[in-house]
Amino acid sequence: MKKKRQPARKAGGRKPPKPLIGKLVIFGVGLIGGSFALALKRQRAVGHVVGVGRSRSNLLAAKRLGVIDEMATDPAVAVKNADLVLLAVPLGQTRAVLAHIAPHLASHTVVTDAGSTKRDVIESARRQLGATFSRFVPAHPIAGTEKSGAAAAFAELFEQRNLILTPEPETSARAMKLVRAAWKLAGMRILEMTASQHDRIFALVSHLPHLLSFTAVANIAGQANAPKLFQHTGGGFRDLTRIAGSSPEMWRDICLANRDAILSALDGYLSDLEAVRGMVEASDGAALEQKFAASRNARAKWLLKK
């Protein structure tokens, strides 16, 4: 990513240029929220960062690491005069945070989120924010690792990754422009789609894989000889289950929030796996080889060229 050059200052000392965001408030200073703050700080695109969260020790770490400038406990006080509020909390907390802050938002404050599902977040925001809903920008940065917490945050997390925006008819152009500009400075490619499209796509490419991975570990852990089995797992199993190290709370909330699309994705996979089971049962070597070759080729074509 190219760094934005700061305009040269005239001799005689004018004030430095106003940053894109004077005051940024982040709810949930974890991997995503923390990395967003660091990315904007690196670009000198933010004046003051306030962090709000459930864990005091995490906020203290965030402050010590320079991720945030100030920690706050009262959401109402925290959002006062904010230019941008980012919700980077587990989906299950979205509604409560919106309800807390709604009465205290200034008329210029833009609110955005980083939730892994979009329809339910939009529904909460429409209900909790009322007229202010036009300044809410539903967003999902497609980035992350299986780690969590402020200490896992780093400024480069979003570089060359996709940000999906799912605006509603009410969403104001000014709010969109600010959120786009901020994530663009963090290095993201920006795409738009509807919330329904988003939720269907990510049920298939992200939520389903996580459920498969969690279940693969649970399957072994549930066997009578689990300790022996784990001793014999190799690199393949380790890779397959890397994402089973992800946050249980976050994934619980995603399952609840995107229930219908996930059920549909699960049904498709269950039916595909039943079909493979049928081929094994019938000792249909030709069908199995064709299936495996098609998968290997599709993976080579799509994943390796990305």
Place this chain on the structure above:
Amino acid sequence: MKKKRQPARKAGGRKPPKPLIGKLVIFGVGLIGGSFALALKRQRAVGHVVGVGRSRSNLLAAKRLGVIDEMATDPAVAVKNADLVLLAVPLGQTRAVLAHIAPHLASHTVVTDAGSTKRDVIESARRQLGATFSRFVPAHPIAGTEKSGAAAAFAELFEQRNLILTPEPETSARAMKLVRAAWKLAGMRILEMTASQHDRIFALVSHLPHLLSFTAVANIAGQANAPKLFQHTGGGFRDLTRIAGSSPEMWRDICLANRDAILSALDGYLSDLEAVRGMVEASDGAALEQKFAASRNARAKWLLKK
């Protein structure tokens, strides 16, 4: 791994010590067969390595890379006076190779294999080798990558990894000793279990994960909007599906060879995934979170401490 010191030679020039294996014949000079040759050569534990295989270009590459010393096309000639014959071919070829070489094995020749399943290999060997079956040592080195071919071979592949031996009552002590010694020099930890135990364990920890991974790619590739979906896959999907890059032929053969244990493993997984589906359908957040946390904890306990 510590290298074995060559005993110091006396001045006046005695001959160098006799290597463990004078003549080694490898059927299938791919990742496993080629790496075995390289590991033994590095230890000066082999005198002469003959490679046999279906692909002339692969054998030429193996010769050029110093993996083998000689390439052969006639199995009967190749095995003449061999000390050790290693079968590292896809399981589907085991029976045919054994049938070809059986009449030409010297009375001291030991035969072993590297197949991913053991019951069916043993059944073939017992049928094809007759009295020579006592010098057949069923073995499975638990090592590999998703790559294949002689060019992928490297001497360190087996270091610190497990070799599973599944001897039968007839298996001779001398044959076991030679095969143990060879793989030990390649850096492996050597374990023994019955062929049935082996096949049940690896159906769960290896064969099932490969089927899940192949099916995860097939599931996306089979959607109407597959190109768009692949564009939105991320690191989680990439890791989950790394092993879907594996050889379709090899995995077809494993499915055919270990059918019953794989069906049983698939049924267990299907039932676990149905249970997760039930929790999503019932919006049972507590059960989902408990399931995910148990998986994360099991993974941390077993995989990360390995």
